[in-house]
Amino acid sequence: MDPKSWKESFAMVQRVVLPPDTNVFGNLYGGRLMEWIDNVASISAFKHSRSKVVTGSIDSLYFLTPIKMGDIVTIESKIDYVTRETMEVETTVFTEDHNTAVKRFATRAFLTYVAVDDLGKPVQVPDLKIETEEDRTRWDEGARRSEHRKKQLKEIKQFPPKF
Ligand SMILES: CC(C)(COP(=O)(O)OP(=O)(O)OC[C@H]1O[C@@H](n2cnc3c(N)ncnc32)[C@H](O)[C@@H]1OP(=O)(O)O)[C@@H](O)C(=O)NCCC(=O)NCCS
Known part of the structure; x- marks a missing residue:
């Protein structure tokens, strides 16, 4: 398989x-934004892998500003890092007041x-x-997050909650 640039799987949606x-x-509603984020990020994963993909994890998500009815929401997604079988997709979310055109950064999420x-x-x-250089920095940061995730995944598999 030939390596691919993040540009080949970049995705963007406005709602x-x-x-x-x-x-x-x-x-x-926060759950709705999460759904939109997952949907856009999955497009990047599909384009990069050209295979079926499932969402493995979503890193912490901080909602930084209320997004109002009528706002225009822009979600961009790009691949930062890959392992043999996984892709880390970075999504950024901006919101724009449709009257004033004032834009605010709403949140960022890393999905695997x-x-x-x-x-x-x-x-x-x-x-x-x-x-x-920027690709290298994003790759290195993705590698650090991936290591952290692997530890968390191991722990949650090792010590599942009782039911
Ligand atoms: C994700 C899934 C396919 C992994 O299957 P698995 O047999 O446990 O996979 P493996 O242990 O062989 O791991 C394969 C790779 O995926 C990674 N991985 C596995 N589960 C993961 C998870 N939940 N989150 C992030 N990465 C994960 C592993 O670290 C490994 O990475 P590597 O390429 O660095 O080696 C399986 O757990 C699954 O189907 N989960 C449900 C997914 C789902 O329904 N998502 C929501 C709807 S889309």
């Missing part, structure tokens, strides 16, 4: 916040997708091309 997307305060075959068994993904 306007409508009444069914809001909570009782007229702000975008696992590429799988028809039976749900993990399969290999292409390497990520590193073309610039």
Whole structure:
């Protein structure tokens, strides 16, 4: 498999916040934003791997500013780091007041997708091309997060909650 640049799997979507997307305060419901983030990020994972993918994990998500009904939400996603069978996708979310055009940074999330075959068994993904210093920095930071995630995954598998 030939390595691919993050540019080949970059994805972006814009949505306007409508009444069914809001909570009782007229702000975008957090669960809805998570769904949008997962959807856009999965496009990057699909484009990079060109195979089926499942969401493995979503790192901590901090909602930094309320997103109001009528706001225009922009979500961008790009691959920062890959392992043999996983892809870490960085998503950034901005919100724009449709009247004033004032833009605010709303949140950022790192999602890990696992590429799988028809039976749900993990399969290999292409390497990520590193073309610039910035790509290298994002790769190195992704590698650190990946190590941390692997430890967390091991712990949660080792000590599952009782039910
Ligand atoms: C994700 C899944 C396919 C992994 O299967 P598995 O047999 O446990 O996979 P493995 O232990 O062989 O791990 C394969 C790779 O995935 C990584 N991985 C496995 N589970 C992961 C998770 N939950 N989050 C992040 N990475 C994960 C492993 O670290 C390994 O990475 P590597 O390429 O660095 O070696 C499986 O646990 C699954 O189907 N989970 C449910 C996914 C789902 O339903 N998501 C929500 C709906 S899309």
